[in-house]
Amino acid sequence: MEAKVSQTAITAAPPAWRKWIAGNAIALYPVLVILALVIFFSVANPNFATFDNAMNIGRQSSVLLLVALAGTMVIMIGSIDLSVGSIVTLSGIVAALTIDAAGPVVAIAAGIGTGVAVGLINGVTLISLKVPSFLVTLGMLSILSGIANMICGGSSIMFMDLSLTDFVNSELIPGLPTIILVALLSAAALAFVAFKTVLGRYLFAIGGGEIVAANSGVPVNRYKVYAFMLSGALCGMAGVLLTAQVGAGTPAAGANMLLDSIAAIVMGGTALSGGIGGPQRTILGVLVIAILSNGMDVTEVSSFTQEIVKGLVIILAVASTIDRKKYPFIK
Amino acid sequence: MNTVVPALALSGVSKHYGQVAALRAVDLTLARHSVLGLVGENGAGKSTLISVINGTVLPTDGELRVNGSVVAPGAPLAAARAGIATVFQEQGLVANLRVHENMLLGRERGFARAGFLGTNATAALARDVLNELGIAIDPMAVTGDLAFGERQLVEIAKAFALGRIYPVEPIVLLDEPTSALSDKETQILFNSIRRWRDKASIVLVSHRLSDVFAVCDHVTALKDGTVNGHWAVADATPDMLHEAIVGRPRSAGYYKESEQREDLGEIVLDIRSLTVPGQLRDVSLSVQAGEIVGVAGVLGSGKTVLGNAITGAIRPAGGEISIRGKRLKPGSRSDALAADVGFVPAERNIAGVIGMHSIEWNLTLPSLRSFRFGRWPVLSAARQARVTDSWIERLRVRTPGRAVQIRNLSGGNAQKVVFAKWLARGIKVFVLDDPGRGLDVGAKEEIYVLLRDLARQGVAIVLISDNLPEIIGLSNRIITLRSGAISAEINAPAHDKPAETAVVPHMV
Numbered sequence: 001m002e003a004k005v006s007q008t009a010i011t012a013a014p015p016a017w018r019k020w021i022a023g024n025a026i027a028l029y030p031v032l033v034i035l036a037l038v039i040f041f042s043v044a045n046p047n048f049a050t051f052d053n054a055m056n057i058g059r060q061s062s063v064l065l066l067v068a069l070a071g072t073m074v075i076m077i078g079s080i081d082l083s084v085g086s087i088v089t090l091s092g093i094v095a096a097l098t099i100d101a102a103g104p105v106v107a108i109a110a111g112i113g114t115g116v117a118v119g120l121i122n123g124v125t126l127i128s129l130k131v132p133s134f135l136v137t138l139g140m141l142s143i144l145s146g147i148a149n150m151i152c153g154g155s156s157i158m159f160m161d162l163s164l165t166d167f168v169n170s171e172l173i174p175g176l177p178t179i180i181l182v183a184l185l186s187a188a189a190l191a192f193v194a195f196k197t198v199l200g201r202y203l204f205a206i207g208g209g210e211i212v213a214a215n216s217g218v219p220v221n222r223y224k225v226y227a228f229m230l231s232g233a234l235c236g237m238a239g240v241l242l243t244a245q246v247g248a249g250t251p252a253a254g255a256n257m258l259l260d261s262i263a264a265i266v267m268g269g270t271a272l273s274g275g276i277g278g279p280q281r282t283i284l285g286v287l288v289i290a291i292l293s294n295g296m297d298v299t300e301v302s303s304f305t306q307e308i309v310k311g312l313v314i315i316l317a318v319a320s321t322i323d324r325k326k327y328p329f330i331k
Numbered sequence: 332m333n334t335v336v337p338a339l340a341l342s343g344v345s346k347h348y349g350q351v352a353a354l355r356a357v358d359l360t361l362a363r364h365s366v367l368g369l370v371g372e373n374g375a376g377k378s379t380l381i382s383v384i385n386g387t388v389l390p391t392d393g394e395l396r397v398n399g400s401v402v403a404p405g406a407p408l409a410a411a412r413a414g415i416a417t418v419f420q421e422q423g424l425v426a427n428l429r430v431h432e433n434m435l436l437g438r439e440r441g442f443a444r445a446g447f448l449g450t451n452a453t454a455a456l457a458r459d460v461l462n463e464l465g466i467a468i469d470p471m472a473v474t475g476d477l478a479f480g481e482r483q484l485v486e487i488a489k490a491f492a493l494g495r496i497y498p499v500e501p502i503v504l505l506d507e508p509t510s511a512l513s514d515k516e517t518q519i520l521f522n523s524i525r526r527w528r529d530k531a532s533i534v535l536v537s538h539r540l541s542d543v544f545a546v547c548d549h550v551t552a553l554k555d556g557t558v559n560g561h562w563a564v565a566d567a568t569p570d571m572l573h574e575a576i577v578g579r580p581r582s583a584g585y586y587k588e589s590e591q592r593e594d595l596g597e598i599v600l601d602i603r604s605l606t607v608p609g610q611l612r613d614v615s616l617s618v619q620a621g622e623i624v625g626v627a628g629v630l631g632s633g634k635t636v637l638g639n640a641i642t643g644a645i646r647p648a649g650g651e652i653s654i655r656g657k658r659l660k661p662g663s664r665s666d667a668l669a670a671d672v673g674f675v676p677a678e679r680n681i682a683g684v685i686g687m688h689s690i691e692w693n694l695t696l697p698s699l700r701s702f703r704f705g706r707w708p709v710l711s712a713a714r715q716a717r718v719t720d721s722w723i724e725r726l727r728v729r730t731p732g733r734a735v736q737i738r739n740l741s742g743g744n745a746q747k748v749v750f751a752k753w754l755a756r757g758i759k760v761f762v763l764d765d766p767g768r769g770l771d772v773g774a775k776e777e778i779y780v781l782l783r784d785l786a787r788q789g790v791a792i793v794l795i796s797d798n799l800p801e802i803i804g805l806s807n808r809i810i811t812l813r814s815g816a817i818s819a820e821i822n823a824p825a826h827d828k829p830a831e832t833a834v835v836p837h838m839v
Contacts, residue, residue, distance in 0.1 A: 197708045198699055205696055208685035215644075215682055216696040216752065217668040275687050 030267055030284035034291060041295035048298050055177060061290030062183035063088070063242045065283065067254070068261040068268075069190050070234035072282045073227050075265055076194070078207040078274025079133035081231045083122060084261060086144035087115050088254030091239030093148055095164075096157040096249025104164045111240035112233055118144065119232020123225030133228075141258075148251045157249035164244040179241055186234065190279040203227055207274025263314040264289050288313075336399040338363040338532035339384070339415075339502050344393030346379055346556075353379040354390070355556045361502065363398075366524060366533045368543035368564070370576055371553035372771035373741055377536050380553065381504050384534070385417045386410035397502065414499035416490030419506050424482055424489075426475030431457030433474050434489045438496050460492045465526060480516030480630065483508060484523070491531070501531045508535065509542050510769060513630035513797055515839060521546045538771060540569050541800070552576050577772055585776060586804025590783040591825040595807070596620025597655075599791035600641070600760050605650035610636040612816040614650070618760070618791040623782065625806030625823070626795040629838055633815040634795045635677065638764045641793065642674040643667035654760060668697070670760070673753030677764040677795075679742070683749045686738030690730060691719040693737055693748055698756035722751040726781065743774025750781055761785060764795045779805060799831050811837035 042049040067084050074081040091111040099107035118140065125136045151157075168179040194200035202223045205213040214220045238257075243249045268285030270277025292313060296306045339361035346354040354376045361367045371377050382388035384395065389405025396402065397413040424433045431454040439453065457470035466484050474482060487503065494501040505524075509517045524533060524546050535547060543550050543564060550567060552560040552575035560575035600618040605611055611633045618624045628634040639645045641652060646662025653659065654670040676682035684693050695702060695715050702710045702718075719733040726747045730740060737745050746766065753761065763782075767775040782805060786792060796802050802809055809821045811834060819837035821829050 196710055196712070198703065198710065199708060201692065201696075201699055201710065204688065204692070205685060208688050209681070211682045212685050212693075213696070214664060215642075215674055215676060217665065218696070219665065275685065 030269070030281075030288055033267075033288050034284065037288065037291045037295060041291070041299060044295075044299045048295060053294065053298065055175075055180070057287075057290050057294045058180040058183075059177055059245075060294060061286050062177075062179045063238045063245070064257060064260055064264065064290065065183045065286045066186055066234050066238035066241070067257045068264040068282045068286050069187055069279050070231040070238070071261045072265050072268075072270055072277070072279050073190070073194075073203065073234070074133070074231045075270050075272060076203045076207050076274055076277065077224060077227050078210070079126070079224065079227070080137065080262075080272070081122065081228065082134065082137040082258060083118065083140035083144060084231065084235050085254035085257035086141045086148070087118050087232055087235035088239040088242060088257055089148045089251060090118070090144045091115050091236040092243035092253050093151055093157055093239075093249035093251070095240045095243045096159050097151070099161045099164065100159045104161065104167070107161075107164065108237075108240050111243075112236035115232035115234070115236020115239065116229050117232070119229040119235075120225065122232070123228035126228070127221040127224055145251075152249070152251040154251070156251075159248070162247075164240070165247055168241055168244045179245060182237075182241065186237070187279055187283050190234075194278045194280075199223070199226065204275055204278075207276075209275070260289050263310075267314065335363065337361055337396075338365075338398060338500075339534070340396045340399075341380075341384070342394050342396075344380070344383055344395070345391045346376075346383060346388060347391045352556050354383070357393070357553070357556070357558055359551055359558070361532050361534055362549070363500075363532050364528050365548040366528060366535055366546055368547035368550035369534055369536045369553065370538070370540070370543060370550060370572060371559075372576055372773055373743065373769075374771075375553040375576070376556040377553055378506065379556075381417060381506055381534070381536060384410070385415050385504060411493060412497050412499070414494055414497060414501045415504065416493045416501055417504040417506060418483070418486040418490055418508060424474050424485060426473075428474055429454075429470070430461075430468060430472050430474055430477075430485055431470035433485060434460065434470070434492045435496075436489075438493070456495060457488070457492065460488050460495060463530075464488055464491060465523065478630070480512050480519065483512065483516075483520065487523075491527075494531070503527075503531050503533045505533060505535045507537060507769075509537060509539060514799065514835070515629040517542075538769075539798075540572050543567075543572065544569070554578055573772065585779070586801070587779055587783045588804060588825040588828065590787070591623075591805075591807060592621040592786050593807075593824065595622045596789055599655055600793070601653045601656075602641070603651050603653075605637070605640055605647050605652065607633070607636055607640060607645065607647050607815075610815050611640065611647070612814075614812075614815075614817055616810060616817070618793060620759075620789040620791055621786045622807045623786055623792040623794055623805050625802035625809040626793060626812060627799060627802050627809055627834055627838055628812035630797075632812040632838065634812050635764055636815075637812070638674070638762045638793065638795050641667070641760070641762050642672055644674075671756075671758045672760045672762065673697075673756070673758035675746075675749050675753075675761070675763040675766050677768055679745060679749065679768070680738075684737045684745050687736060689734045689736055690723065690728065690740075690748055691715055691733040694719050694722060694733075694751050694755055697752050701756075718755055722755055726751050726754075727777070741774070742769045743771065743777065746770060746774070746778060747781075750778070754785075758790060760791045760793070762793045762795070765797055766794070767796070767798055767801055775801075799834060803828050803831065803834065809834060813838060 047053060067088060070084050071081055091114045094114045095107040095111035098110045122136055122140055125131065126133050170178045172178050172181060202218050205218055206220055206223060210220055242253050264285035265282050266272060267288055268281035270281050292310060296309065337360045341357060341359040344354055344357045357380060369377055379388060383390045386405055386407040386409060394401060395404060402413050403409040434457045435453045454470050461468055461470060466488055468481055468485060474485065490501055490503045508520060512520060537543060547564050550562055550564055551558055552572060554576065596619055598617045599620050602614060602616045605614040614637060626634045626637060640647045643662055643664035643666060651658055657670060659670060660666040680686060702715050704711060716733060723730060723733060728744050728747045730744060737748060766778055782792060794802060794805055803823055806823050809823050810817050811819045821834060823829055
């Protein structure tokens, strides 16, 4: 009798690995997409699956990763920051303007400072005027693009001091470009912030249930501002790195970042409604976008076709990865 | 044998979800022009049974007959054609539509002319139905502007409107209609149900035994998916029903009156002349350590506003609130929290817990800073886990573990987590707004035990509730609010509890 009972217990309970997969299915989907893309492009072009090309992908997606991480911190609280790309542009221009006169350290500080300032304005406007983040940051996007074009007057801002450019292209760890190292360290730091600190937990709580958070003593407004400032800081950093990488500050530098970053965030599994997901998910989403872009470059797909394919893949990937139970309404 | 064909008859209805049986061979009979009460604990199968009747759940086995003829199982449209209409617990009305649009939502087809909706026809039909039911609501009103109780009446009218479209007499399923209504609104609803009995047959699902005795002709008790008793209400007593629902006799002193503290400590919460324009007038109240003060009043009496003012959620225009002699900054949530004021809100899923987050994350939220390593902003995972586990054990939260999302817990267990949030933090004042809302009899009893424990530890408790027996049973003292002002203060010592009839006159 006893043996029979224990036997049913064993057959009834699914094995541990199966339970783990069921619980982490959302995290696994992007991994499967990445594997599928890698296999497809490796077959299409033998040059795709090489170490050099992997580093290429890393270099191309480091800036995007920072921008997507920035967006993640804001989407975690259930808001959205549409000004990320324009902050990248403006911060990059500010860095390009300051580096020759004041040196690389000041240029970095000025670029990041610009981002933090914009984030502060975004956040304070949001909470004091009670305008949805969607509209505040949409307005900010337009304002910043205008300022960037005004500063540049239609041309790029060149600079002589190449210390920063040399730094991002260096290999502090042999074989690994420093820009990739910086992006990955930032992602690790943010994942730590999200899951191991008061700030991270409060951001999740605000996204999960703002009223519950307020009732529990979370200073909701202050932490909303923090989220936008953090987003601004990361975009500022992305802008500085992009300027260093390109060798100039240009008025269209961050133009494509917004769509790609939101696609990466959602594909990674951070819900647009907030409260779940996090920076660790976003890394996978960025990889999907980066591999797709690079793979099509390598297989010589025209850039127009690439845009169409990217759009399709984003819709399909999101449709197959989002957990619909977490969205009560699809609007 | 009764030869009259019943309006609704279920025989041998079972529903299995995998290995789990939600319903087991349920037989149920609803006589024509009668009201049948359906009672049972959460998880007893009431909602599943309602869903089987209205066709939204396909039963594993069994048969459903309306007026003697079989209705196809698991087919909502077939059920609707047979006249079955459900008034849901969570209101199913669209707030930005007008009343008549809501009443005929999804049934507009017959009213369209060349694809355009004829507003006049739907409005006229809606007005006619509302008149017939004696409901004084303008069919052109925007639904979201109506009070909760009025919206509930619109839902019911919607069920009757269905009877106009399909030429059948309606069978109305009311799913927990009173759980969010004030006593006055409940009375209005019950008076209406009595009047409608000759036009419809009604099934009323409720947690409250008082509902059954107020308005039902028959009552069926469900327990673990099976029928555990069926009576004509005239033959039933509350204790019989309680035993059928819970499966054991009602414990003496459901509200633990014997544990009520009579030796009270110093004054902890002191409210002086609190005023919120249009909502609270000159309310003064003090609560001692270990005391439970019940706040009774109808919807709109200001009782919820009072709770919100104490917890700093709203800023009063005048008066002051002090905790242990220290005056709170008006309308400052952080000041109230710093003075250790805990809050159990009425809307648990909106204001009490974050459903998508784990027990651990919910439980540690108010006390999160205490889990830091010293002054570092970094949190100790081990300490969070240890504290969460200890509260799960102490409050007997039934869960496979601390990582389980709150939305996978039953209402009673989720409410225990709301309590644990504050217990883990440590509180001196506890404000509770309808803490038993949506909980079954057993879960409520556990919550009452917790409240008695807190009182013993010297917490000053303000208990706001729509449930009068609960207020009377638990409180040392009851204040009644009427139109924002205190209308009476009634002592309720354990040995001499006031009758409901002594309290109600001060509320209306």
